[in-house]
Amino acid sequence: MPFAIIHTTSRVIRRLTTDDPPPIAADEKAFLVPDKFDVGGSLSGWWVLDIDNVSKRAALQAEIDAADVDEARIALKQLLKRTELLKAITNIESASSLPLLVRTFATRLREFLT
Numbered sequence: 001m002p003f004a005i006i007h008t009t010s011r012v013i014r015r016l017t018t019d020d021p022p023p024i025a026a027d028e029k030a031f032l033v034p035d036k037f038d039v040g041g042s043l044s045g046w047w048v049l050d051i052d053n054v055s056k057r058a059a060l061q062a063e064i065d066a067a068d069v070d071e072a073r074i075a076l077k078q079l080l081k082r083t084e085l086l087k088a089i090t091n092i093e094s095a096s097s098l099p100l101l102v103r104t105f106a107t108r109l110r111e112f113l114t
Contacts, residue, residue, distance in 0.1 A: 003030045006049050012059050012067035013047045046070070086110060 003022040005015050008029050017023075022030045031049065046059040046069055064070050092098060092106035 002033045004033050004049055005030050007067035007069070010059070010063040010066040011048045011050075012063050012069055013049055013056065014067060014069055082113075086113065089113075 002016045002018050003020070004013050005017060005022055005024055005028050006013050008027050014028065016033070024030050046064050046067075047056040048059045048063055049056055059067075065073060068074055089106045089110045093103050093110065095103070
């Protein structure tokens with residue numbers, strides 16, 4: 001029988017596996033999927049395993065975001081964080097009140113990151 005690997009907080013099903021025991025991350029739990037569980041529908045979107053661990057429902061966008069399962073949303077978050085970091089580095093580089101060593105370090109860091 002397959003296991004449903006869920007995000008502990010949001011209960012979003014991250015993946016299904018037949019590995020026994022299933023490998024899980026620190027923020028995941030594994031549940032044995034009962035025979036009456038429709039695993040086929042899990043391939044057509046993100047689902048939340050209900051408290052009874054038997055039924056599922058479509059995940060809300062907030063739950064999908066909390067579980068970090070949507071690759072496009074993850075990439076967007078990372079891009080925003082990177083843009084914010086580069087902006088902060090640019091601000092450090094242009095701050096003439098800071099020591100030259102700090103501004104030089106910021107320049108080298110920006111060069112490394114881009």
